[in-house]
Amino acid sequence: MTTETTAVRYAGIDIGSRTIKLVVVDASGKILERFQSDTGFDPMTTANALIAKVSFDKIMATGYGRNLFELSFDAPTVTEIKAHARGAWTEFPDARTVLDIGGQDSKAIALFDTGKVKKFEMNDRCAAGTGKFLEIMAATLGFELADFGAQALAAEKDLLISSMCTVFAESEVTSLIAKGEDRKEIARGLHTSVIRRAAGMINRVSSNGPIVFTGGVAKNPCMKELLYRKLDRDIMIPSDPQLAGAFGAALLSAEQEKTGS
Amino acid sequence: MTTDYTPMWQELGLDLAGHDALLNVLGTAYTDIYLSQKNRPEGMGYFDFVMSEVHGLRIKELMDEKAAGRKIIGSYCVFVPEEIVLAANATLVGLCSGADFAMEKVEQLLPRNTCSLIKSSFGFKIGKVCPYLESADMIVGENTCDGKKKAYETLGAMVNNLYVMDLPQTKTDQTKDLLKAEYMKFKAAVENLTGVAVTSESLKSAINVVNAKRAAIHRLSSLRKADPAPISGLDALLANQVFFYDNPARFTESVNKICDELETRIQEKTGAFPADTPRILVSGCPQAVPNWKLHMITETAGAVIVGEESCVGERGTRNLTADTGTTVEEMMDAIVDRYFQVDCAIFTPNSQRLDHIQEMAAAYNAQGVIHYGLQFCQPYLMESIPVEKALEEKNIPCLRVETDYGMEDAGQLKTRVEAFIEQLR
DSSP states (O other), X not given: OOOOSXXXXXXXXXXXXXXXXXXXXXXXXXXXXXXXXXXXXXXXXXXXXXXXXXXXXXXEEESTTHHHXXXXXXXXXOXXXXXXXXXXXXXXXXXXXXXXXXXXXXXXXXXXXXXXXEEEEEOOSSOTTSHHHHHXXXXXXXXXXXXXXXXXXXXXXXXXXXXXXXXXXXXXXXHHHHTTOOHHHHHHHHHHHHXXXXXXXHHHHOSSSOEEEESGGGGOHHHHHHHHHHHOSXXXXXXXXXXXXXXXXXXXXXXXXXXXX | OOSOOHHHHHHTTOOHHHHHHHHHHHHHXXXXXXITOSSOOTTHHHHHHHHHTTTTHHHHHHHHHHHTTOEEEEESSTTSOHHHHHHTTEEEEEOOOSSOOSHHHHHHHSOTTSOHHHHHHXXXXXXXXXXXXXXXXXXXXXXXXXXXXXXXXXXXXXXXXXXXXXXXXXXXXXXXXXHHHHHHHHHHHHHHHHSOOOOHHHHHHHHHHHHHHHHHHHHHHHHTTSSSOSSOHHHHHHHHHHTTTSOHHHHHHHHHHHHHHHHHHHHTTOOSSOTTOOEEEEEESOOOTTOOHHHHHHHHTTOEEEEEESTTTHHHHSOOOOOOOOSHHXXXXXXXXXXXXXXXXXXXXXXXXXXXXXXXXXXXXXXXXXXXXXXTOHHHHHHHHHHHHHHHHTTOXXXXXXXXXXXXXXXXXXXXXXXXHHHHO
């Protein structure tokens, strides 16, 4: 952790279940560097390798691995809820609602004008309706994950998938395949079921205004489109939605330095 | 533990291997959760001792009482009037229902989607690991929620001493009469068990004993209003839990002793946590020993719990029983009046509970409320939504938690609680 440049550099690391993201900003909040890596089975080794690539003065950790990171690096932590809220709000200051769908959790966050968290909802226990769910379903249907959303969006109709549980949904999908249904339409049905759940969470925290959509799942074009159709609210996606948490943590690290709290 | 209680446990018919395993888990959990806390009041040493002897010395005391001809009555609910039990020369103890045990066997008798508390009470029975239950001469069930009501039908076939008390679910003059009739019936049943008639003297003295216990808890609660909080939520919760097990007079004395110490701490501005630590009120389902999950997660995430709107907490202890009566009849009426005010979620409507939560949040200077719902506990989970709404209208943030006794959701729960605390800062 050496300082080579004169300007102070603040890092945020988001240790997620699927990927680890690292962002470095300057005191003004401008992104200087960004990195991303698969979490793998040993998150601290991956985190170590990532932070070895960059120089920074302060670091703040978020994501499910934050407490492990705190122990190893004696760094302050922030929950992914506050980190995503801050990252999303900084890029879209007019936003009062954030939807984050990551690898194994999803959350809807309502914000005050100041960007502070007003209320949030988060899925508990299982990975229903998250990135992991979509990943498994894409594999079951033989789609590349990167192409899954585009294929689903191209479907002519939606097949009803009633189960949100990954295990049950997988058997539901298997039986639809066995019936000879179009796999694009099955894919579309799966996307619709995830959106139904996400919309429910959003409605519990806020009822109007644009929504910033973050997390890896925001890269899926079908999710964005279906969310817009379902809620009739503008959906805004950050330039790199997966980095929103790490970006937010980096900004909060800079802020903490300023306020000294 | 210095004394070997094995012969006593054996005599009670406990499953020794299972019981050892339970005590091991309990001991480890207590060390990890309680003894690791910093800045504890010295008086908590009493509760550390009580917990280390919870299945030992306290049971020995109960067995000695039994040998001297006193009866032991076990209960699962704050609607069972301790005044009546004491007045008829019996001892009331809360029965174990705060930890998962023998779950596979429990799920052969109860549906999976039954709340942890009910399942736990069955687990302790099936596993033969609750010495309170095994030493009880009478077990009192009560028709509160549907889950408990129906579970007692099954429990009745598993024990030979279950007494089920009916309870009203609305609050009118007629239902108050029903409660009175049930309490009169209960009095007769206890008298029949002990062979001792309740007299105006014995009932008056019992009312005073139980009131003193409640008053000590009131004093403890009101000291939690200070900032910095002089005692952790975990420690105060433990006092509220031990309320159900301990010898009443000794409990009262020990809690008052802690209160003396807390008053000094407040003067010296010594807290269990630093001043300005975010303050949280917990409201909802009861947390029976050793269910310390939410308090542990919350207080290790950087907040302090300053009150429990719960049966194991202020809902259970809020009101005193008027001691102005001179006849048994008058005092029974006072007891009915007192218990009829308990704002359990089995009542409909139950708006007093909403008022009490808001009053408590203000009185204890709580910045936020965590609504604690046990999964599948329909009455409290239903109420959690209007509770959240009422609090938000007053700009008091509320986090609704729905969980069980398992630890598989601890990571998610911790993240949610931490994010809630960030929200309060």
